[in-house]
Amino acid sequence: MTALPRPGGPVRGSATGRPLMAAMDLLGRRWALRILWELRREPLGARALRSRCDGMSSSVLYERLDELTGAGLITRDEAGDYLLTELGAALGPALESLDSWARRWSETLREAGPPDHLVPADLWRRDQVGQGDPGEGQPA
Numbered sequence: 001m002t003a004l005p006r007p008g009g010p011v012r013g014s015a016t017g018r019p020l021m022a023a024m025d026l027l028g029r030r031w032a033l034r035i036l037w038e039l040r041r042e043p044l045g046a047r048a049l050r051s052r053c054d055g056m057s058s059s060v061l062y063e064r065l066d067e068l069t070g071a072g073l074i075t076r077d078e079a080g081d082y083l084l085t086e087l088g089a090a091l092g093p094a095l096e097s098l099d100s101w102a103r104r105w106s107e108t109l110r111e112a113g114p115p116d117h118l119v120p121a122d123l124w125r126r127d128q129v130g131q132g133d134p135g136e137g138q139p140a
Contacts, residue, residue: 004070043083
């Protein structure tokens with residue numbers, strides 16, 4: 001098992017361990033977000049979690065559960081089920097916003113057709129801030 005990412009120490013993507021990068025390292029691990037998503041409404045045992053997370057091996061499940069517990073995002077109740085802590089539950093609005101964004105992104109890609117029809121991000125940003133076409137040097 002790799003070290004648990006902590007703000008202030010080196011993490012994937014940041015030598016300084018900026019809090020956002022530490023959170024992204026933790027949440028970006030295979031199945032971590034899915035486990036949190038499944039626990040958002042009710043406590044679940046390991047078997048129930050695994051059945052809701054199609055294709056996850058039990059070894060990965062227990063590794064993620066240990067990491068999320070160590071990070072203070074989940075805990076176990078008297079029955080042994082996993083549930084979100086107050087800190088873990090506070091991720092709910094962020095996950096719902098991310099889900100909303102992902103649905104919009106999916107719809108945009110579906111409507112746009114093949115990826116070569118998408119506008120490059122740098123051109124979109126210039127249009128949004130009124131910098132005009134690249135190369136013209138004049139505001140639009």
